[in-house]
Amino acid sequence: MPGTTSLVHGTVATGFEGVAERFATVVAAERDPGAQLAVYHRGRQVVDLWAGQEVSGDSLHALFSSGKAAAHLVVALLVQDGTLDLDRPVASWWPEFAAEGKAAITLRDLLAHRAGLIGVDGGFAVAELADDRLIAERLASQRPYWQPGTGYGYHAFVIGALTGEVVRRATGKTLQQVYEERIRAPYGLDFHLGLPEHLEPRYVPVQPLFPEDREAAAAHAPAPDSLTGIAFNLNATPPTDLADFANTRMVRALGPASSGSVGSARGLARMYAAAIGQVDGHPPLLRPGTLAEFTTPHTPGRDLVTGESDHFLLGFEAQGVRYPALGPAAFGHSGAVGAQSFADPATGIAYSYTRRRFSFGGGGGAPENQHLIRAVVQAAGSAR
Template identity: 55%
Template structure:
């Protein structure tokens, strides 16, 4: 397995994970892996030019933290997922966006995934700048009719709603209600005093054949995928340089500006969430068959049409994940239909990875539907 030194611990019965980790770490500048089972840390490993305390950019895992804040505000009765965004932000109603709800944004069905001409990297660092430009943008498809992912801009709509409703930013809510109380090693806005812990994301190494195969799946700059990942700007967004920019991690923009370690998901991993409404997805027995995520709008035949009420148990505050990639990755493991006294369907989802395992290196192509879009990345 070479001379690379593997550090950290594994629990009894997980020794083979260390062996597999060592094999993967051979090609990495630096790598971390943290795994929890029912709230217990069973794997905590690192190798290369990192430690267990190293932080790096986590891209779209940031959206999980943003969603956490939204669900807490829904639980408090401050937000209603089915209210139009324009109720709190009138300027957003222009260009046919008056009916778009917070739920539409969280479930990637708003159609507002970018702006004509694209965003500059400077614009994308700041949620309020993004929000001002999105306010006048027409949707790229009829809102609510289809899914389309926005890697770097879409959740700034949610951030603007939270700011207008509460007078505080998502970043402030996350720090006060999640990160600080639970000791979560994930930052939406990395303080200068923690800057020494940051390791840059590195462009992945690949052979000519591997690179050609990867490039074959990169979306065109003016396709919906290209718009969602910032490839339509001039020049196209350099997604590695973007996440490594000090301004991006200092502001902690809510779509992709978070910074964390592999241990960052420890508070929410293993928690349970019960929702007070059904969805057609709840009738399936396995996440592989789920067609839409828990924050999706109720479909015909649903018994209850109201805001989500999240009741949380476990280590800390956990919420449903709106991103479909989490369903595809089978992080949301199982749905179960329950019947209450009023014959309303209820379902429970094991949200074992509201924030995905954050492996801080290893060359991994993002692929057509990956979280980073334009090129493979690794961290070190």
Template identity: 35%
Template sequence: MSRPVPQIEGHCDVRFSTVRTAFEENFRERGELGAAVTVQAGGETVVDLWGGWADAAGTRPWQRDTLVNVWSTTKGPTALCAHILADRGLLDLDAPVASYWPEFAAAGKDTLPVRHLLSHRAGLAGLREPHTLAELYDWELTTGRLAATEPWWEPGTRSGYHAMTYGFLVGEVVRRITGLLPGEFLRQEVTGPGGVDFTIGLPEKEAGRAAELVHPPAAADSEQATVFSQLQPAALAALVNPVVTAADANTPEWRAAEIPAAGGHGTARAVAALYGIVASGGLLGERRVLSAGAAERVREGQGACHDLVLGAGFRYETEAALGLWLSGPNGSYGPNPRAVGHDGFGGSFGLADPEAGVSLGYVMNRMGPHISDDPRKMALVEAVYRAL
């Protein structure tokens, strides 16, 4: 059923009018509430659009500087922290995690290399013991439990999406090397100097700019029961220990917490800029963040396989690079199989395609039911590549 299209603000180069059309169609045909999309091509911002409502009631228009929680799209900026340290010779991706985080050697993890953390191959997709949302907000408790736990599978042999644990694992390595949590490291090294409107966690002073997340429609109880009955223990641990909803993510407690796998807040402009570091060979504007070689290493595939957590419905056959996902044969990030990106629960995403010289950021507040490849996302990706 078609809906009226709200006032769309911003600018769009004529060459990329297909993107504006797709963005409008997301409102008209795909249930969009409030959203923004930014495309950078050849170092220029060619699309920067926003529209709709920042709240479920439709009383706050989405503004140019509206911030929103982007869930797992946060994983790209978190991985960037590790790549910066590796580029400086402070982190060896093939060294054991325990060489930086000694307690991590417990339960047979003494030789597990850092690259397995970045590529969801560490076997630590979730904790074995019950872990509440309040406990997730406790950095020391969560990282301590991860250090002590036994992997769900032999590290390096399989892939299983580390939905929440990813940020604590990569982030604690960053903290052990720098003394800074990843959010502060990112601010000092990248977003602050680069003027990028993105934070891991949301400062209280910025709460007035935050969009209200609207949770996707609930599945019927019978359908939900069927899904959960098919999940393996590692998948249950990854996805529901603890359960986090849109309502939780709208609270001051979530916004204040350091959740580097899912707690990033930013604009589409910021997401496009951060993913654009990979697309531009390491540059953020004119400032070099990574060497060209380090930017290319982000795209180093770690082997395609069936994901133990998300199953066959997730990009059919996945291949994680070092912190992002390769587009692969499914075209999740466009027709270039070596383009990379990351989706956030409900629809947001960042994309980087160095061959095309393109990066893209999309953020929204009405969450869809998809872990990846939301129809709104795919419409925007297809529209960008039609314009090139």
């Protein structure tokens, strides 16, 4: 497409040229076109694209809640191993968690965002949000914000710390250590829960909303004491600024599983490809039974924090609800900057889109993901 394809760098496999054209259209419409798009199809990388003056295919972006998918892959592997039991009470591993009426909450309840433990009174300091152990310590004594099991709501800043503490109590290792040993290192993933110092030069700082969009967002911001405000730590003093948070080296170094992931679209797409199929001779991470368990809808109805309907599978966001072109078992997670990633077992697609600047009105993944995903699904459907 004249005037747009010159913005885009990278490669696509034969049959996926339409994805490159759609990506070019998307970035041409952006005031800040910094973005990456990577796609695997049945274990083979078929899309590797990027745009923006400060962005390359190797750039590392702050991917925020995208790390929840890595955390839940760790949990799925430990369930698959028999190390964790989804229906066992959390307090059986973590006795302190039983305080304030939480003794009956199970690991499944945590993963389904049914625990009502979305934050803490008075909010978290930045140093606490950066450290999953400190988050877990405060949550152990916190009362739930609704009766556990009676509803569900996105545990935005804390779910990785909650499940991570279960992982630590059950294995003696942090969730980040298990991810490194079982997933990131063996598969060579450029996606990190804890960014090593030597990779810092590849980090592209996240950019906040443009000023006019920031003003519009502020006008629609939730009340600090609402469930949404508490879940996003707006009840803290000062409220958490996501761009400042991600651009803090301490956050990137510690890699809190809910909010501190850093990586490239290549790395994240490869992780999802490995979850569902063979990649470079490695067997799939998840066996069919485990995959079926974790891609079963667990949260019918309205999310009390985000307002979305039928938001979660088990730990992962239900991608088929957001993106009708995908199968019902498609699982993944968005990231606050507008990033979106997932695997769709029905089509063999593993997809990751990253941005360097926050998207306004994205509601999870940025709006352009709708167009990109349709293009990817169409190309995959035509591929032999």
